[in-house]
Amino acid sequence: MQSSRVGEEMVGRAGVSASWILIEHPGPWPASAPESVLPAFVSQRLDAVAGRLRVLLIRRPRARRVPDPLCVISWSNGTRHWMREKRVRDYRELDGLDFGSIAAGVEPDFGVERRVPLVAVCTHGKKDACCAELGRPVLAALSATDADLWECTHVGGDRFAANVVAFPHGLYFSRLGGDSAREAVAAFLDGSIALPHFRGRSTLSQPAQVAEHAVRELTGIMRIDALRRVVESDDPGSGGRLVQIQLESRRFGVTVRSEPQGNEIRHGCGSGGPIAWSRWVVVGLREVSS
Numbered sequence: 001m002q003s004s005r006v007g008e009e010m011v012g013r014a015g016v017s018a019s020w021i022l023i024e025h026p027g028p029w030p031a032s033a034p035e036s037v038l039p040a041f042v043s044q045r046l047d048a049v050a051g052r053l054r055v056l057l058i059r060r061p062r063a064r065r066v067p068d069p070l071c072v073i074s075w076s077n078g079t080r081h082w083m084r085e086k087r088v089r090d091y092r093e094l095d096g097l098d099f100g101s102i103a104a105g106v107e108p109d110f111g112v113e114r115r116v117p118l119v120a121v122c123t124h125g126k127k128d129a130c131c132a133e134l135g136r137p138v139l140a141a142l143s144a145t146d147a148d149l150w151e152c153t154h155v156g157g158d159r160f161a162a163n164v165v166a167f168p169h170g171l172y173f174s175r176l177g178g179d180s181a182r183e184a185v186a187a188f189l190d191g192s193i194a195l196p197h198f199r200g201r202s203t204l205s206q207p208a209q210v211a212e213h214a215v216r217e218l219t220g221i222m223r224i225d226a227l228r229r230v231v232e233s234d235d236p237g238s239g240g241r242l243v244q245i246q247l248e249s250r251r252f253g254v255t256v257r258s259e260p261q262g263n264e265i266r267h268g269c270g271s272g273g274p275i276a277w278s279r280w281v282v283v284g285l286r287e288v289s290s
Contacts, residue, residue: 008159012210012256012280014172014200015156017054018077019103022118022152022167023091024069025057031126033057033153042094052103054202056165058120058150061139072114073097074168075105078203078227081168083118086111118167119185120152128158134176138162141178147185160199169224170202192222201227208232210280211243211254218285221247238283255284 023034030036034057035043046055059066068087071094075082084107088094102108121139125132131154142149142164155165160174164181166188173184176197184194195216200209208230216222228246235242240257260278 008261008277009279010157010160010174010199011213012200012206013157013160013174014170014202014206014209015054016202016205017052017170018075018105018203019053020072020074020167020170020202021053021055021094021097021102022058022070022072022074022120022150023055023094024059024066024071026059026064026066027057029057029124029126029153033124033126039091039095042091045095045099049099049103053099056120056155057153059152061143061149061151071111072118072167073102073108073110074118074170075102075107076168076170076203077105078201078230082107083114083168084108084110084112085114116148117189118150119147119188120150120155120165120167121181122153122155122161122163122165123151124154127154128161130158130161131163134162137178138164138176138181141181142185145182145185146189157199163199165202171224172199172202173197174199187222188224191224193224195222204230205232205241206280207241207256208243208245210256210282211245211252212247214254214282214285215245215247215252218252219247219250221250223248240281240283244288251288253284253286253288254282257281257283 025037034055070087073084121135122131123135123139139151155163157163162176164173164176180197184197187194226247231244233242235255238255238257240255243254245252258278259281
């Protein structure tokens, strides 16, 4: 793919959202899903929290009948998380949810607490052919693992396919093949991050995603729950962002800047025209005495 050939880094390019609603739907999934397949009044209410709450349609591999769809609500701020789940008889039951509160991290009285992690593989081929062409082999490779595995609609970053998002933490793993997907998911289920294919944590801004990756690469600390604190501010001297991040008891200051690149790339596997792209660059990283 052109993205890889021109050296576009995937680190720091995960979609940003702390709150997710995953809704079981058998398909077919048009390019405009999930909005176009949900009841209009649910879609309209979700529009009001766009950018703060993300919706995915999910389905079991090869499942084309769903008598009582599962709905999973997942939230994380990087250091804390919760999940709720409920089977619904009709998607209209979702209209009773307070989407604004969920987007703010308030755990709803909805169904039961979910303790089992969930792994979603993007196979949304109608959105971009890369998702199906590269996602389905990864889905097949993961079918023999212990993961609670689902395929899902568009998660963003088709050019980084195959893409996997692991919940409740919102961890993006990308540019996966069968072997690397098994390694990434096995590490996730063990409570660790497989760094080579870690694109970012959706609960953090993109500069903070870059900072987390850089600090983990430096320290070798891979436990998911090692993240203790993240604080961001502008850094006028560099024209970027200063991210103060703590992993376990160690604290770091990371300065991250976006730098536009001169060459354009074609987006994904579709027929779209070329797009400009930029690179996140770590311009400073130092450990801070506690």
